[in-house]
Amino acid sequence: MSTSSMEKTSVDQVSTPPPIHEPAVVDVEYGWHGNNRVELLENGEAYFPRVFEALRQAKSEILLETFIVFEDKVGNELQQILIEAAQRGVRTTVSLDGFGCGELSTGFLNALSGAGVHLQMFDPAPKRLGIRTNWFRRLHRKIVVVDGNVAFIGGINFSADHLADFGPEAKQDYSVEVQGPAVADIHHFALLQCGRPARAKYWWQRRRQRRSELMISDHDGQVRLVYRDNAEHPTDIEEVYRQVLRTAQRRVYIANAYFFPGYRLLREIRNAARRGVDVRLILQGQPDMMVAKLAARMTYDYLLKSGVQIYEYCDRPLHGKVALVDEDWSTVGSSNLDPLSLSMNLEANVLIRDRAFNRDLAERLEELSDNHCKVMSVDKAPRGRVWHMTVGFLVFHFLRHFPAWAGWLPAHKPHLKPFTPAPGSDHHEPR
Secondary structure, three states: OOOOOOOOOOHHHOOOOOOOEOOOOOOOOOOOEOOOEEEEEEHHHHHHHHHHHHHHOOOOEEEEEEOOEOOOHHHHHHHHHHHHHHHOOOEEEEEEEOOOOOOOOHHHHHHHHHOOOEEEEEOOOOEEOOEEOOOOOOEOOOEEEEOOOEEEEEOOOEOHHHOHHHOOOOOEOEEEEEEOOHHHHHHHHHHHHOOOOOOOOOHHHHOOOOOOHHHOOOOOOEEEEEEEOOOOOOOHHHHHHHHHHHHOOOEEEEEEOOEOOOHHHHHHHHHHHHOOOEEEEEEEOOOOOHHHHHHHHOOHHHHHOOOOEEEEEOOOOEOOEEEEEOOOEEEEEOOOEOHHHHHOOEEEEEEEEOHHHHHHHHHHHHHHHHHOEEEOOHHHOOOOOHHHHHHHHHHHHHHHHHHHHHHHOOOOOOOEEEOOOOOOOOOOOOO
């Protein structure tokens, strides 16, 4: 969609009323549900057609939240589908992050709002001296729920850089489609997050379910939603990783775009390799942000010396956030293993106990590591010289704690604001 310079007003310049609510504080830990159908969707080529078809078939409700929408061929198609859904009477609620979607034009947003889409921005903030100020505590989840019957969750944004024809910078990424009883929990969670009324959970459903992963039955199709927020569940995703790593017996594969976890998670990865588990890390070799590669490499020496196999994916930027343990446990979601995702951003993953899904994910990750990655070795890790070790130590700790320090600053309290057209602005039809 082409827009004039007048239309290119960023989200933070749009007139908005006071915030409708702060991000929901959800003191619920969702449990496991069986008899689900789960399908891995790799890259935009698999993801966008499935999501768009589900949106086109929507009868009553669409809930969508995402970190990024761009005004490109993917974003424009999404816009058109949402407009058509709202116009045929589907209640359509779209929550966008104010940083990730901060450059969407008023024309693009007006077209959605004018068609009846309930559009809201998470923590929009004005630029200061031309620089965006709302860097931290982002709405980083990517969730779509249609009619309460089908849900999509993963790491893929609505942008053309998730398609191979974008070129060398096209991202490698994953999402999952879920149908079955677990969709009710994802739907409940999405309703709460966008400020919509949701049926209250009974006390036995609200009760924290701190059950061991080993207590779940062996039946396939088990799915559980896990999330992190900055209130009641700040460490839930990291705790799940640590728990399954402690019980891993044969293999652990982790493919993660931004890898810079804390000591406890690093220690569990190292310990798994030390007891003979086949531990593979697939990380960025061609990063979209060089700091991600530098930060990850600060951990290589520690891990490689313990037997962890590290692969750098070099074909294009890796954007995935997936993992598997042994032959039946997997996770797909929005959470990286870095300070932003594990300590600050709003994230959501699904945990999956399904042998066929695990096997499919394993085959794809093995193909990636065996044929498209550079194998790292101890001699390539940053080590040896005193000055190198000293710099590495300082950078490691600075990068590890800087986002948390920045989060303490009195910058803002994240909230959702409903989008309303700026006074005097015209509604621009999508193209």
